[in-house]
Amino acid sequence: MNRWGLVGLMALAACAPENTLYTEAQGGACPGVTAGALTDEARALTAPSLPLDDGREPFIIRYRDDGVSAASRVRQFGGQVTATFRSVPAVAARLSSREREALAKDPSVESIEPDQVWHSLGAATAPALSFASAAARGRIPGGYAGGLRQVQANEVWDLDEDGQPDPGRPTGAGTRVCIIDSGLDMEHPSLRQAVVASWDFLDGDTNTSDGVLGAWGSGHGTHVAGIVAARPGAPIKGMETGSLVGVAPGTELVIARVLDLNGRTQMSIVLAALEYCSAKKAKVASLSLGGGFASKTTLEAFQAAYDSGMLVVAASGNDGGQVVSYPASDPSVLAVGAVDDQGRRADFSSGGHELALVAPGVDVLSLFPRGLGGRSEVLELDANETQLMSRPLQYSPAGTKVAPLVDCGAGDSLESCKDSTCSGFIAYVRPGFLPIEQVMVNVMKQGAQAVIIGNEVVEGGLEIFSLPRRGRWVPAVTINQAGGTMLDRVLGYNVRVHVEPTDYTHMSGTSMSTPYVVGVAALLFSAHPSATPAQVREALVSTARDLGPVGHDEGYGHGMVQARRALESLSYLP
Structure with a gap:
């Protein structure tokens, strides 16, 4: 694919929820803090979205004569043909309003319909109800993911259950x-x-x-x-x-x-x-x-x-x-x-x-993508070094931070971290109705070097959260309800948050x-x-x-x- 040059200078690349708008975070409670979305300059370097903003609109033009010479006829009217099809009597083109009106009068045109904008069905927020103990320790063993067994795939090509496809079996x-x-x-x-x-x-x-x-x-x-x-x-x-x-x-x-x-x-x-x-x-x-x-x-x-x-x-x-x-x-x-x-x-x-x-x-x-996934560890350094079950937020930057734990409540304002200091701390938040990215911006402006997000999911699970794909963020993880109870007892003490890049993730x-x-x-x-x-x-x-x-x-x-x-x-x- 083509490259857009200076995009390589941007910070972490990750996946933003579609149509997400979040506040540009420059400055704030602590001087010189930059948090949140890209600056206008960096945003201008991103790849263009579809459709292009050139005064034309995308359409599908169907022809009555099975599409014979359809592309050339659209071009004769000034249209910019973007695709021709073998399976349907139609072409895709970008048209001005005048070109569309002219084509609509062509007796060989059956119809002109919008070239619809479709989108990925991105990652959904859902609880991880049966997070394995190995994962809780921050390590994932290789082999069969649980879903593979649920659909019986291994029963087709691994009859001896040795973890490898059997010779001659359908794979x-x-x-x-x-x-x-x-x-x-x-x-x-x-x-x-x-x-x-x-x-x-x-x-x-x-x-x-x-x-x-x-x-x-x-x-x-x-x-x-x-x-x-x-x-x-x-x-x-x-x-x-x-x-x-x-x-x-x-x-x-x-x-x-x-x-x-x-x-x-x-x-x-x-x-x-x-x-x-x-x-x-x-x-x-x-x-x-x-x-x-x-x-x-x-x-x-x-x-x-x-x-x-x-x-x-x-x-x-x-x-x-x-x-x-x-x-x-x-x-x-x-x-x-x-x-x-x-x-x-x-x-x-x-x-x-x-x-x-x-x-x-x-x-x-x-x-x-290599290095874009993540695993995490949260360690209570002042409570017998207890390791808590955690999960990095999707697209969290990697890093290790050790600092006092500060209760930031819901993280819903620039005054939410009552015991914060601009010299750095680790924020513990239980989000309410604000988007996660806005909560992150609020606590980062107050000096947070890492963020731990408490979770209300019962049954020992973790909620899956995601950060926007590009921006300035600090390492961020989520913990389960039991872990949150333990953190409540060590507020003010040092904790360690570690996020390590991996080549896999949960979605x-x-x-x-x-x-x-x-x-x-x-x-x-x-x-x-x-x-x-x-x-x-x-x-x-x-x-x-x-x-x-x-x-x-x-x-x-x-x-x-x-x-x-x-x-x-x-x-x-x-």
């Missing part, structure tokens, strides 16, 4: 999966050998790295790709032993970068990526994005992808309601919702009658559930290369483990995808 080998997302860390050791084709639909080149020079993007695509295809045996920074393993660790990946650094894209770009995936012989496509609505063009495009032999799997959405996001709700697409490690529907998981399946989507462990969302189903589908295609999307789809839904009310329901669809059972149901195929 996804020979099957291509297309990840239509934000790109990924192309040099991640667990994915380096998996990618066989790639295209950046934003920059028009083969470099599908998620980010710009010196600054990573969201990490969304790397996390998704890791769930599908992480290779066993690759060392991962921060892992005590071994490595993470994907659902289909032999799968070949086709990478289509469609999301910009703000997690946005246009419908036409996704449709072009679908055609690219099909041309590259992908059997399954992963779409952890949405936010649009069905149109004649999208319905035809997804049907064409299905008819070409590719099963498209998409995230149901993170709104928590009973409306499945589009394109997951498209009749040619398999919609996937999220459950936790107990098989309970995640609060954020969108449901509805179009929901087909659910898969693990809460606190999912997977790969992340929640239907974006994480989708690649589990994608990986299972890849296993079925790997075992039965002649299978059709219809046969694989039927195997997936008919063998799912029923959850919630008996039969199909709007919260769980047909239930939890089950790899071994689905594979057994296709035993009649060669």
Whole structure:
């Protein structure tokens, strides 16, 4: 992908919640403190968002004559063609109001519809209810993540349970999966050998790295790709032993970068990526994005992808309601919702009658751009050096701080840290209704060198929080309710906060559930290369483990995808 030069001078790159606005933090209670969002100068160096602000608007122009010479005819009217399609009689173009009016009068034009803005279904906030004791100590053992066992993937290719795929078992080998997302860390050791084709639909080149020079993007695509295809045996920074393993660790990946650094894209770009995936012989496509609505063009495009032999799997959405996001709700697409490690529907998981399946989507462990993940330790130095269960905030900077612990309440004002000092302290906060980034700004302005966020989640869990992707921050972690009780007893004493960069992270969302189903589908295609999307789809839904009310329901669809059972149901195929 193209580079935007001075972006490499920016501070930590990480993923901001979409459309987040937060106060520029310069100065404050302590002189010379800079905290929070980028300055105007740095913000100006970020990659442009979609759509461009050039006075034109993006549209899809459909033609009655099957799109013959459509692109040249649009250009004759002055339009800027951005994509042409093989599967639908249409082109995408940027038009001025005058050009649109002229095209609308052309008798060969069937319709002109908006080129919708779609977006990533970013990480959701959800409790990590069963944080393992190893993780509580700040170390993650390598091997099978819990979700992999929930979907029975290891029961397909590791019958002897030695932690390695068995020879001759279906692993996804020979099957291509297309990840239509934000790109990924192309040099991640667990994915380096998996990618066989790639295209950046934003920059028009083969470099599908998620980010710009010196600054990573969201990490969304790397996390998704890791769930599908992480290779066993690759060392991962921060892992005590071994490595993470994907659902289909032999799968070949086709990478289509469609999301910009703000997690946005246009419908036409996704449709072009679908055609690219099909041309590259992908059997399954992963779409952890949405936010649009069905149109004649999208319905035809997804049907064409299905008819070409590719099963498209998409995230149901993170709104928590009973409306499945589009394109997951498209009749040619398999919609996937999220459950936790107990098989309970995640609060954020969108449901509805179009929901087909659910898969693990809460606190999912997977790969992340190298060094952008994190593990953390919180140590009570003055209380027998007790180590508390903690989790770094998503995109927290690394670092080690030792300083007195100060109660900052909800962190809702510049006077919230009553015993603060500009010489430095560690802030302990229990956020209320303010965004986490504003709480961080408030306590940093008062001199906080690190932040510990208390958590009200019961059952020993941790809430997953995220910092904005770019800005000036200090190391920040969250602790569980029991840890907060212990901290209440050592206010004023020194504590140690340590955040260490890793090549993995935990995320929640239907974006994480989708690649589990994608990986299972890849296993079925790997075992039965002649299978059709219809046969694989039927195997997936008919063998799912029923959850919630008996039969199909709007919260769980047909239930939890089950790899071994689905594979057994296709035993009649060669």
